[in-house]
Ligand SMILES: [Zn+2]
């Protein structure tokens with residue numbers, strides 16, 4: 257069974273209800289962190305997971321609300337009471353290595369991985385195998401190098417993740433036939449902002465891609481004033497879930 261844990265369903269706006277972006281994919285054989293926005297490390301602990309168990313961190317793009325806790329992750333990984341020993345992969349779009357180097361220089365030498373192997377992989381399209389997953393990505397419409405991901409588990413289950421993106425063909429491609437489409441939904445319909453989706457656009461992607469279930473996330477505060485599920489259902493006939501922090505979605509199969 258795969259567990260998708262929502263660590264943070266919000267954005268860069270400080271919110272009592274929603275932390276910044278963060279998700280865990282846990283299968284029993286592997287544990288993948290997707291994004292590490294502010295609050296992610298505490299959210300991992302709150303969800304009952306040990307951050308030492310994380311095998312890889314994937315980034316969709318390098319905005320602060322998706323990456324800021326990377327420094328905390330690396331610092332905590334080398335604390336002498338309980339240092340990390342497991343290898344760690346950090347994967348993301350071009351610029352991921354530069355971001356990491358920037359953090360390392362800024363906090364030198366306190367982020368250096370002395371007790372574990374750290375691999376950085378910059379990706380922009382294509383796919384590769386990782387433990388029990390095949391992980392693919394495509395560029396989407398947000399920043400220059402923003403990516404959406406397709407996590408295909410060896411069981412056949414597929415979870416697609418939009419990162420931050422406007423409606424585009426590659427979003428539909430990455431989500432094609434996915435059991436779960438985890439799609440950003442930054443602003444309500446009527447408040448559309450370039451580079452982001454609304455509920456109805458997320459529904460449109462899920463319908464065109466033929467997804468089994470749509471999970472809406474990455475909500476700016478105005479989204480909490482409207483029925484985003486109804487907005488998505490105006491375009492998509494399947495089940496729609498409004499993500500909340502600390503929510504776990506089980507993908508069985
Ligand atoms: Zn964002």
Ligand SMILES: [Zn+2]
Pocket residue numbers: 317319398420
């Ligand atoms: Zn962004």
